[in-house]
Amino acid sequence: MTASRWVAALWLPAVLLVSWQVLADQGVLNAVFFPPPATLAATAVEMLREGELQRHILATLRRATEGFAVGVLAGMVAGLGMGASPFVRRSLDPLISAVWASPKLSLLPMLILLLGIGDTPRIVLIALGCFIVVSLHLVDAVRGIHPAYVELARNYGAGRAALLRRVYLPAVTPAAFTAVRLAFGRALTLAISVELVSSPEGLGNLIFMAWQGLLTERLYVAVGVAAGLGVFFHATLRWLERRLITWRADEKAR
């Protein structure tokens, strides 16, 4: 990133943080409800030294990653299948729409009844969220492939295997990457949401416990870390996407 882009990306958060600090120092903001950034930084360092923050971050990341892996894999298979076969699409569409439209967290009690207490229902919930994002994106991507490309490949004698390998898969790769990026964000938010409701550890649990004890410094540190993780992974996956997909999808618009 060039210097000007860094400036554009950072000036607003910087202004907000500095104003917060100044307003808290002047007593305009109640320091109990809104502890200033300097205090939060000190709290974060303290929590890091005790190893507490790392423990919660790792718990959240592990849960998010496990659900993400299962959900993305299943979503890819379902999405490709739905794109390739109208029967599969019509069979799965009502279920996927129903889950898509309902708040995922509302499914947790049912999953606990079904799968028992423990981490399994939490991870399945996260996987479900990722599955929806990925499968919906992939169906559209497969169906959005211009039929001319399929006809072209067939004209040169491509069979089913060659069509899949040389047309369908490469054509949906950009959409698949976008879906994976969105799914990871979904996995993080779902992991933290689930932890808010039911979990012995994780950033969501940290937020919930801090809120119960009105330990606002810890509350804000946990929220800030969760937001930071989101920004970090979003940027990393974006960067990876740009490195890996070298052809330009806008060719289709020609």
Next chain:
Amino acid sequence: MRFECSQLGLEFGKGAGRVQALDGLSFDVKEGEFLAVVGPSGCGKTTLLRTLAGLLPPTTGEVRRIPAPGEESPRTLIVFQEHGLFPWMTVLDNAAFGLEMQGVAKDERYARARQLLQRFGLAGREEAYPGQLSAGMKQRVAVVRSFISRPTALLMDEPFGALDYQTRLRLQQELLDLWEQERHTVVFVTHDIEEAILLSDRVLVLSAQPARAVGLHRVDFPRPRHAALTADPEFARLRVRILDELHVTPHPAPHALR
């Protein structure tokens, strides 16, 4: 490969939305012949090509594809006007795609593709993606891919239609040079009458929808041909006759030219 088409008719849709694209078309394409098909926009030229290729079954009549003696694997390839290259493959992979589908080993197909790409002025662009090429370059790659695949018949759907005049002239010349060596059967659809006469052995003229044959002309100029041919008085006479058949001659019709 040669084609025999008898009483070809093709309809799309049903009821009030029914469209008749082709109506009672009978013609043949001889072995090793370059046949140009001209007609007004939207007259069903593309439909005709797809029917010839076997991608669309005709509603009535039939297309017979007759391989030449000793031709064991007849290959009818189409060069499309748009979406002719896979945007996710490099120029080299696009050019070699036909060979890849024929099971030619990587080293050999790349070597052959490089050679022909170079001849078409694309040396150094092998690793580029289609999105980085001009429209003219893309059509060159598409032509390279079709020729390199050794088709027994090549069906070209306005391959130079989207190009500017000068690029089009250059590609016509390149196509002429290449085809005059290979001499496989070509059906070349275009709305450009000059292009049709310059390239072909015969010109089939179609009417507006539904497409009927309104003219068929032999083009007897010797080969190898060159764009300078367009200045020949005989060329101009043929051009006016075709314009007449398409009902686009400016008034009053210059009958004096006949």
